[in-house]
Amino acid sequence: MATRRRFLAGVLAAGLMPIRGWASVGNPKYLSAARRPKGGYVLVGLRGDGALAFEVDLPARGHAAAAHPERAEAVAFARRPGTYAVVLDCSDGTVLARLEAPQGRHFYGHGTFSRDGRRLFTTENDFDGAAGVIGVWDAANGYRRLGEFASGGIGPHEIVHVPELELFAVANGGIQTHPETGREKLNLRTMRPNLTYVDGEGSVAQRVQLPDEWRLNSVRHLSVGPRGQVAFAMQWQGDAWDAPVLLGLHVLRQAPVFCEAPEAPHLAMKGYAGSVAYCGSKNWVAISSPRGGFVQRFDSASGRFLGAVGAADVCGINGSRGGMIATTGTGLVIGIEDRISARHPLSFDNHLIAL
Amino acid sequence: MIRMILLSVAVGLGLGAKSEAQSVDLGARVAAAVEGHIVPGYARFAQSARELSDVAKDQCVPSDDGLQTAFHLAFDDWVQVSHLRFGPSEADNRAFALAFWPDTRGKTPKALAGLIAKKAPAGLDVEEMMQQSIAAQGFYALEFLLFDPQIMMMGEASYRCALVRNLAEGIAIRAEAIHLEWADGYGAAMMSPAEEGPYRTAEEAAGELVKAVATGLQFTDEARLARPLGTFEKPRPKRAEARRSGRSLRHVVLSLEATGDLAVILAGETSAGQRVATGFATALSNAEIEDPVFAGVADPIGRLKVESLQQYVYGLREEAVGELVDLLGVSIGFNALDGD
Numbered sequence: 001m002a003t004r005r006r007f008l009a010g011v012l013a014a015g016l017m018p019i020r021g022w023a024s025v026g027n028p029k030y031l032s033a034a035r036r037p038k039g040g041y042v043l044v045g046l047r048g049d050g051a052l053a054f055e056v057d058l059p060a061r062g063h064a065a066a067a068h069p070e071r072a073e074a075v076a077f078a079r080r081p082g083t084y085a086v087v088l089d090c091s092d093g094t095v096l097a098r099l100e101a102p103q104g105r106h107f108y109g110h111g112t113f114s115r116d117g118r119r120l121f122t123t124e125n126d127f128d129g130a131a132g133v134i135g136v137w138d139a140a141n142g143y144r145r146l147g148e149f150a151s152g153g154i155g156p157h158e159i160v161h162v163p164e165l166e167l168f169a170v171a172n173g174g175i176q177t178h179p180e181t182g183r184e185k186l187n188l189r190t191m192r193p194n195l196t197y198v199d200g201e202g203s204v205a206q207r208v209q210l211p212d213e214w215r216l217n218s219v220r221h222l223s224v225g226p227r228g229q230v231a232f233a234m235q236w237q238g239d240a241w242d243a244p245v246l247l248g249l250h251v252l253r254q255a256p257v258f259c260e261a262p263e264a265p266h267l268a269m270k271g272y273a274g275s276v277a278y279c280g281s282k283n284w285v286a287i288s289s290p291r292g293g294f295v296q297r298f299d300s301a302s303g304r305f306l307g308a309v310g311a312a313d314v315c316g317i318n319g320s321r322g323g324m325i326a327t328t329g330t331g332l333v334i335g336i337e338d339r340i341s342a343r344h345p346l347s348f349d350n351h352l353i354a355l
Numbered sequence: 356m357i358r359m360i361l362l363s364v365a366v367g368l369g370l371g372a373k374s375e376a377q378s379v380d381l382g383a384r385v386a387a388a389v390e391g392h393i394v395p396g397y398a399r400f401a402q403s404a405r406e407l408s409d410v411a412k413d414q415c416v417p418s419d420d421g422l423q424t425a426f427h428l429a430f431d432d433w434v435q436v437s438h439l440r441f442g443p444s445e446a447d448n449r450a451f452a453l454a455f456w457p458d459t460r461g462k463t464p465k466a467l468a469g470l471i472a473k474k475a476p477a478g479l480d481v482e483e484m485m486q487q488s489i490a491a492q493g494f495y496a497l498e499f500l501l502f503d504p505q506i507m508m509m510g511e512a513s514y515r516c517a518l519v520r521n522l523a524e525g526i527a528i529r530a531e532a533i534h535l536e537w538a539d540g541y542g543a544a545m546m547s548p549a550e551e552g553p554y555r556t557a558e559e560a561a562g563e564l565v566k567a568v569a570t571g572l573q574f575t576d577e578a579r580l581a582r583p584l585g586t587f588e589k590p591r592p593k594r595a596e597a598r599r600s601g602r603s604l605r606h607v608v609l610s611l612e613a614t615g616d617l618a619v620i621l622a623g624e625t626s627a628g629q630r631v632a633t634g635f636a637t638a639l640s641n642a643e644i645e646d647p648v649f650a651g652v653a654d655p656i657g658r659l660k661v662e663s664l665q666q667y668v669y670g671l672r673e674e675a676v677g678e679l680v681d682l683l684g685v686s687i688g689f690n691a692l693d694g695d
Contacts (some may be wrong), residue, residue: 265448293691312559313688313689329690329691349689350695
């Protein structure tokens with residue numbers, strides 16, 4: 001197997017292999033990591049109607065994935081604090097490349113490609129330096145490590161590309177961890193999350209900080225909306241009943257707009273947003289809370305609360321043609337303001353990635 | 356007054372536990388929980404909440420013995436179902452409006468003081484009062500009106516009387532609505548999972564119930580006990596739940612009894628069930644402390660007792676919940692517990 005992998009990476013690098021597009025793997029619209037009922041982890045492709053397009057094995061529990069813009073190629077990241085990511089050919093599950101975090105780094109579970117698909121950017125922890133870094137990989141040449149730059153904060157979690165700006169937005173969650181102590185939070189007394197815009201070389205365009213009283217609100221997940229608007233979702237590190245707003249909308253060089261549901265539905269989120277996404281038309285944006293079992297919708301222009309939809313253990317969300325599609329840990333694929341419904345013998349993991 | 360449901364169940368189990376059954380009849384366990392725990396619990400709550408409202412119509416002076424007794428009985432019955440946060444309790448935000456606590460920003464006294472100072476017309480009408488902020492409603496708001504030395508003397512007695520009556524009536528309406536929905540469909544839907552129902556499989560229904568045990572214990576640990584404990588350097592006795600009416604420890608005991616009752620029903624007659632029952636009984640015996648409002652958390656000896664109780668509750672969160680998950684083979688949140 002190892003020789004075949006090396007061979008494949010080699011021919012890919014040489015550009016000799018025919019490019020297989022996403023249409024060749026059942027035309028998926030989304031990717032998600034999942035667990036099989038008897039154990040074992042997979043990366044699956046979902047079609048627009050919620051049906052399974054493909055299913056390929058993963059070596060361990062995944063978190064999120066990054067999809068190549070053209071090739072039917074996905075990078076599946078281990079959940080934090082994993083040190084591996086695998087690049088999969090989604091047509092047959094072949095491992096095209098294996099990303100090993102360099103010495104002193106581990107992955108945070110998210111990454112994104114440059115628009116042309118030539119570079120992959122991954123969020124990583126420089127754990128001895130207690131600093132967040134963005135790893136840069138050469139996706140055009142067998143995913144060789146090219147280098148890294150500072151993420152602009154501690155604990156970078158999700159990174160997204162904002163095409164209108166030719167910039168990346170990074171959610172620096174602010175929480176320091178070290179692999180020796182697992183997921184233990186080491187700096188709650190001093191944490192300062194932020195949203196940082198950087199270019200592909202690491203130059204910072206803007207760093208958005210939250211007000212002091214919200215410094216325990218870890219900025220974790222991002223989604224790109226209309227005209228370069230970035231939605232950022234937060235996870236409150238204090239007591240759930242004290243949680244402030246969980247969603248912000250930001251446009252470069254403007255002040256963020258914060259979106260909060262009324263008292264009871266806000267409390268029902270339990271201080272935790274697990275994913276954020278815009279609907280298909282980008283007219284509204286939603287956050288999901290697996291702890292509360294709700295998806296909440298907000299107007300992306302005004303920030304006004306539009307309502308909530310309940311679903312047990314819901315977390316993965318993303319835009320669909322008519323609205324939004326959501327996945328749950330109980331194996332459901334459901335439409336939010338959209339007629340989609342499917343059920344699979346799988347536990348869908350936190351994130352639903354749009355292709 | 357405190358019902359020792361759990362201990363009687365635990366004793367009733369005897370020593371005849373079967374070998375660790377891999378073939379647990381999940382449907383039967385869910386049915387036992389719905390019929391033996393949830394529906395009777397809400398029936399008691401609906402009845403005592405109605406009685407509280409009836410008494411308040413007759414007598415709204417805070418010092419009235421009958422009113423205070425009715426308040427305590429209804430509050431007891433609420434605490435014993437307060438871990439069941441799914442389905443009918445969540446429709447129309449009923450549970451949030453029944454129990455707004457912890458109130459870390461003091462929203463409840465602020466909202467009540469605002470209503471009283473302005474003699475807001477909303478306070479004079481049940482329907483309108485039920486549309487107000489959830490902080491101004493339910494048991495914790497009513498507790499301020501009946502037991503807080505400032506709020507119970509504020510403004511005009513006749514206005515406060517109307518507020519007491521309308522809050523009590525709002526509690527009764529919500530309690531009856533939850534009970535009705537459980538008795539009139541939701542209970543059956545939970546016992547007979549269906550593709551179009553709220554639960555598609557017995558695993559999902561049983562998972563919801565195990566989660567209720569876990570959620571109830573978590574709240575007792577992190578809110579009812581951790582809040583007054585604060586830190587050793589800075590204990591926070593005034594953060595104890597319902598301390599004005601002297602109910603803080605009582606809520607811990609009632610909630611342990613209720614979650615223990617549900618856990619033991621779910622486990623059934625198995626050796627895991629015996630271990631779960633023993634675990635709850637041990638935690639409850641550590642709740643036999645003479646400090647009804649956790650005033651002793653500022654004193655080293657008194658603090659030790661509350662800390663020890665918290666340790667036992669934390670132990671139940673790990674062990675009893677773990678036993679149930681293993682025994683029943685259910686999932687209580689693939690994503691919810693991942694937390695990333």
